[in-house]
Amino acid sequence: MADTKQIVFELVSPERLLLSKPVDMVVVPGTEGLFGVLVGHTPLISTLKPGVIEVYEDNRITDRIFVAGGFAEVAPERCVVLAELATPVGELDRAAIAERIAALEAEAGPAANAPRPAPEGARLRRADRPARHARRPRLTPRSADQPAGRRGGIGIASS
Numbered sequence: 001m002a003d004t005k006q007i008v009f010e011l012v013s014p015e016r017l018l019l020s021k022p023v024d025m026v027v028v029p030g031t032e033g034l035f036g037v038l039v040g041h042t043p044l045i046s047t048l049k050p051g052v053i054e055v056y057e058d059n060r061i062t063d064r065i066f067v068a069g070g071f072a073e074v075a076p077e078r079c080v081v082l083a084e085l086a087t088p089v090g091e092l093d094r095a096a097i098a099e100r101i102a103a104l105e106a107e108a109g110p111a112a113n114a115p116r117p118a119p120e121g122a123r124l125r126r127a128d129r130p131a132r133h134a135r136r137p138r139l140t141p142r143s144a145d146q147p148a149g150r151r152g153g154i155g156i157a158s159s
Helices: 094-108 123-127
Strands: 006-012 017-023 025-030 033-037 044-048 053-056 061-066 070-075 078-083 086-088 139-140 154-157
Touching: 017 053, 017 061, 025 078, 025 094, 086 139
Parallel strands: 006 078
Antiparallel strands: 006 017, 025 033, 025 053, 044 070, 053 061, 061 086, 070 078, 139 154
16 A cells, blocks of 8 residues: 555546556646645546646656646545546657647638627627626715714715
8 A cells, every 4th residue: 555645646548547656746737727636635526628747756756747638536545537638748749749730720720710709699788787887885984064873883975
């Protein structure tokens, strides 16, 4: 079993279990941002964005793995990542990646990056909302010229 100060990290792809070992820490690219997982972490489930998982052992990064998305399940003693695609960073080929990006952009065409017009009626819906900058009454201390018994309280001043 793992040392009590280590967490069990498992990386699973659709084909097979890629990695399963006790580690000191794992940094995972969640859709809300990177998050580090240590032993005793609060349980959570997160979706992953494309990015690099960093595996720490003996206070240094021992593995860097690119994931194209997926899910992470964290428990106090384990972190399981279900990745759509996982490749060690050292095995990535920059030229092949650039070629694939260019092919996908050409396939998508120029309309894929063009801004989309607002849906019909969107302007009308915005006009129906109250203005955010509308003047609201503000709270101010009451003045000395107000009737007795009401002095010193908080009142509404109109301006």
